Amino acid sequence: MTMKKSSSAGIWAMTLKLNKYLPRECRPQSIIMIQNTPSDMEIHAMLPLMVDVRNRLVIVIGGGKIAYRRLSVFLKQGAKIKVISPHVIEEISLLHAQSQIEWKQKEADIDDLHEAFIIVAATDSKEVNAWAARKAGEHQLVNLAGESELGNVQVPSFHQRGRLTLAVSTGGASPTLAKNLSKQFIDQFDDAFFDLLEELFKEREKIKAADLSQDEKKRLLIQLAKKSMDS
Numbered sequence: 001m002t003m004k005k006s007s008s009a010g011i012w013a014m015t016l017k018l019n020k021y022l023p024r025e026c027r028p029q030s031i032i033m034i035q036n037t038p039s040d041m042e043i044h045a046m047l048p049l050m051v052d053v054r055n056r057l058v059i060v061i062g063g064g065k066i067a068y069r070r071l072s073v074f075l076k077q078g079a080k081i082k083v084i085s086p087h088v089i090e091e092i093s094l095l096h097a098q099s100q101i102e103w104k105q106k107e108a109d110i111d112d113l114h115e116a117f118i119i120v121a122a123t124d125s126k127e128v129n130a131w132a133a134r135k136a137g138e139h140q141l142v143n144l145a146g147e148s149e150l151g152n153v154q155v156p157s158f159h160q161r162g163r164l165t166l167a168v169s170t171g172g173a174s175p176t177l178a179k180n181l182s183k184q185f186i187d188q189f190d191d192a193f194f195d196l197l198e199e200l201f202k203e204r205e206k207i208k209a210a211d212l213s214q215d216e217k218k219r220l221l222i223q224l225a226k227k228s229m230d231s
């Protein structure tokens with residue numbers, strides 16, 4: 001599989017193959033010397049969480065196509081959206097005209113940030129985006145469309161259907177790859193699977209509510225999951 005090529009084992013194997021073409025004195029002395037894939041400890045991967053944004057305020061600084069892409073996701077999830085930007089693209093202007101979002105037609109300033117649960121900085125100015133990250137409160141979530149490492153939230157590529165959410169993040173390595181992978185993953189599931197998931201949910205609720213010991217409930221729930229995987 002292609003993904004495996006970039007694994008450290010793959011690089012090791014490739015390097016070992018190369019070794020035989022190198023004069024003995026030029027060969028790497030140990031695997032440490034030839035290892036060029038950072039370990040999981042060295043990469044700052046972020047924690048995936050499911051966040052309920054319903055009725056929470058998301059401030060979007062900037063009104064271009066990336067701001068629109070971000071706000072569309074939050075809006076669909078039930079968040080309240082306030083766009084702060086001197087100019088916005090037509091799609092944003094239309095949402096504003098339909099009273100689906102708020103729009104303050106101005107440059108962002110410090111007063112705009114306070115009440116936000118999540119701040120999205122998606123202007124075309126690195127300075128403005130970095131300013132938003134700096135000025136955000138300690139308890140706020142901040143997403144920067146570029147230079148995302150200055151914020152504390154990154155947006156993965158995700159698909160949701162029924163109760164299933166599949167999200168893929170490549171931590172900034174390749175958003176396009178994340179997009180393709182998440183599509184490939186969700187396409188593996190057919191309609192019957194989503195019906196099954198709904199059934200499982202109902203069955204599980206019943207078991208949880210039943211007058212049984214915790215151990216017995218756990219046993220039944222594991223059995224239920226096993227049965228569904230076999231079917």
Ligand SMILES: C[C@@]1(CC(=O)O)c2cc3[nH]c(cc4nc(cc5[nH]c(cc(n2)[C@H]1CCC(=O)O)[C@@](C)(CC(=O)O)[C@@H]5CCC(=O)O)C(CC(=O)O)=C4CCC(=O)O)c(CCC(=O)O)c3CC(=O)O
Nearest residue numbers: 146147148154155156157169170171172173175176178179
């Ligand atoms: C760090 C992150 C920011 C964050 O967390 O907010 C980030 C950063 C940047 N993206 C850039 C480019 C592109 N981004 C996309 C697409 C998506 N980008 C998304 C997330 C993220 N993008 C986060 C990392 C996620 C990860 O790595 O897995 C997705 C998943 C979600 C979303 O954006 O809504 C969405 C797919 C949605 C879907 O599934 O459909 C495409 C392709 C396209 O548009 O089709 C391109 C062009 C091709 C390419 O580069 O691959 C650039 C360069 C900008 C410039 O040119 O300057 C930067 C800035 C930088 O890297 O510095």
Ligand SMILES: NC(=O)C1=CN([C@@H]2O[C@H](COP(=O)(O)OP(=O)(O)OC[C@H]3O[C@@H](n4cnc5c(N)ncnc54)[C@H](O)[C@@H]3O)[C@@H](O)[C@H]2O)C=CC1
Nearest residue numbers: 062063064065066067084085087107108122123124145146
């Ligand atoms: N995360 C991702 O997937 C991607 C991120 N990017 C990054 O996203 C950023 C935005 O990209 P686009 O939407 O294409 O830009 P754009 O140029 O279309 O829009 C920029 C917007 O920022 C607004 N703006 C500028 N200064 C402002 C200020 N002081 N206060 C409030 N609003 C201000 C402008 O009025 C405009 O509406 C870029 O920095 C780019 O690097 C770009 C492509 C993909």
